[in-house]
Amino acid sequence: MAVNLTELSLPQLEGLKTQLEQETEFLTSSIGQLKVVQTKYVEAKDSLSVLNKNNAGKELLVPLTSSMYVPGTLNDVEHVLVDVGTGYYVEKNVNDTKEFFKRKIDFLTKQMEKIQPALQEKHGMKQAVIEVMNIKIQQLQSQQASQSGTTKA
Secondary structure: OOOOHHHOOHHHHHHHHHHHHHHHHHHHHHHHHHHHHHHHHHHHHHHHHHOOHHHOOOEEEEEOOOOOEEEEEOOOOOEEEEEEEOOEEEEEEHHHHHHHHHHHHHHHHHHHHHHHHHHHHHHHHHHHHHHHHHHHHHHHHHHHHHHHHHHHO
16 A cells, blocks of 8 residues: 655654564565575585595594584584474585585575665665655744744844
8 A cells, every 4th residue: 555755743753764674674684694594504505524534533522512622533424414494404525515505505595685775765665755754844843943033033
């Protein structure tokens, strides 16, 4: 439903501007979160390059938490455990895992591409509301100036 912005009062325009700012902020945050997840998938996919026959049997540090590592030995360079969501892990070979990460990265890219036009549209709407608000404020100021000029005369 289209609304003529010039018919709205200043308080209504202010409310609409606030709503559009919140929606813009939400969409920007969503894109940021998708980029973070995408980066993690890219890093995970890149880390699979370490898994080759030359590195079998080498010592490494295994992360238990984000700040705690324990020493370990790389035994199986053919298979990895992949977190597929909601706490489920699946054993996959390295090539299948790379494909899995590629699909996830592509999916996230498509989601960001879907959100971007909505974000631009909301930003454009916000700019239009601000322009109408400025015009209305200027009209009010000129009316007040002309009224104060007629009272003095």
